[in-house]
Amino acid sequence: MSNIATSTSSNIFYQARCKASTHNEQLRSRESAADYMMIDRGRLYRIESGLTNPYPEEVVLMADLYNAPELRNYYCTTACPLGKDLPKVDVQDxxxxxxxxxxxxxxxxxxxxxxxxxxxxxxxxxxxxxxxxxxxxxxxxxxxxxxxxxxxxxxxx
CATH class of the missing domain: 1.10.287 (Helix Hairpins)
Incomplete structure (x- = not known):
């Protein structure tokens, strides 16, 4: 996962996949992660690059697969017009x-x-x-x- 653009490396969806890849080898590459989730590889790239917002179903899938429930909160407080008033939550100890x-x-x-x-x-x-x-x-x-x-x-x- 070298030569990653700054916009991708700072993306919460990309970071969650990278962290999950330490426990699940299928998530190490974007291609195999996309295949595993049964979504288009280009779509996962656009999500991880911040070029497009994921669909709610994709967020649920990623949050569960990556063991990253913070993705749901992030999506709801930033991309969903119904949840923009919800409190933003950071993962803390x-x-x-x-x-x-x-x-x-x-x-x-x-x-x-x-x-x-x-x-x-x-x-x-x-x-x-x-x-x-x-x-x-x-x-x-x-x-x-x-x-x-x-x-x-x-x-x-």
């Missing part, structure tokens, strides 16, 4: 994820109290809108941490 989870859990009680105060009267006043933004930010952080942990579990168990 379990200890780093655990620290982020515990840090986020610290905010839960404060967020719960804030939410109760805001919704007690059934109206969100202008003064409470900033607090509501804080609540949303905490919920988004919790969502991202949850997705990171789910990704780690899918990849490692």
């Amino acid at each position: 379990l200890d780093r994820i655990t620290i982020r989870v515990l840090h986020t859990f610290r905010k839960v009680n404060e967020t719960k109290e804030l939410l109760l105060d805001i919704t007690e009267d059934g109206v969100i006043s202008e003064e409470e809108q900033e607090d509501m933004q804080k609540i949303l930010a905490t919920l988004e952080e919790m969502e991202q941490v949850t997705q990171s942990l789910k990704l780690w579990v899918k990849k490692n168990l």
Whole structure:
């Protein structure tokens, strides 16, 4: 896999295939990987070069074959118009994820109290809108941490 263009070497689909090729010899070449997945060799080249986006079915196939669930998140948050609001998740070590989870859990009680105060009267006043933004930010952080942990579990168990 020498003489690879920079655009290809930095492509997440190419990187996932290369990493998977250490465990599956059929994935070492683009040609044999394409044959194994039963997709056109030129199409796999265009996907790995960033010239075209894969179809959702191809992402599922690659994610499963390469043991790279992060490909699903990448596709959903970058190429799919329905998922562009989803949190982007990076593959991290379990200890780093655990620290982020515990840090986020610290905010839960404060967020719960804030939410109760805001919704007690059934109206969100202008003064409470900033607090509501804080609540949303905490919920988004919790969502991202949850997705990171789910990704780690899918990849490692």
